[in-house]
Amino acid sequence: QKEVEQDPGPLSVPEGAIVSLNCTYSNSAFQYFMWYRQYSRKGPELLMYTYSSGNKEDGRFTAQVDKSSKYISLFIRDSQPSDSATYLCAMTRGARGGADGLTFGKGTHLIIQP
């Protein structure tokens, strides 16, 4: 079993829809959870960062962590064509947190249709 599982998509939804992106993980040692957005031919950029189980909201984006189920989600409300990108979940991998690097999901390719 891979440490982090993420459906690569593509996921295609109409503009204005609520988007749900998910990752599951197997390593209980993962502590910090992040979502990165990556546009074509660009480096990933950090969207959301969470530590504890529960929800964290930032504008149209909500990150959700359920450590008991080893499941994280990213919700996008009122989706826009500019949200079309690849979304990567990432988790800290070592005793020194992110200083030991991150473990990434493979990314979900999201397409918002105008």
Next chain:
Amino acid sequence: DVKVTQSSRYLVKRTGEKVFLECVQDMDHENMFWYRQDPGLGLRLIYFSYDVKMKEKGDIPEGYSVSREKKERFSLILESASTNQTSMYLCASSRQGAGTDTQYFGPGTRLTVL
């Protein structure tokens, strides 16, 4: 504004050549990382460094080495390039202590080995 720059966006090399990929960050970050990104495999950690002249192997260090002579610069070296090293290479940096998990990425170098 945080900035991670990589020396080349696109690079074409021949099998057996020695290849240097350079990364510079201007955020005074202690931690620096090299990942490669491949379709279907996601981002995988090659090497990382949490201090000048320090280096640690990631998940896929074979065929690579690194150099960190100055805090702001982290170089990835392909001693003898091979076709299976054709990939997108991403450099990232993060600060020490709390928030080590927030990694900032460069734009990437797309390397083709012929």
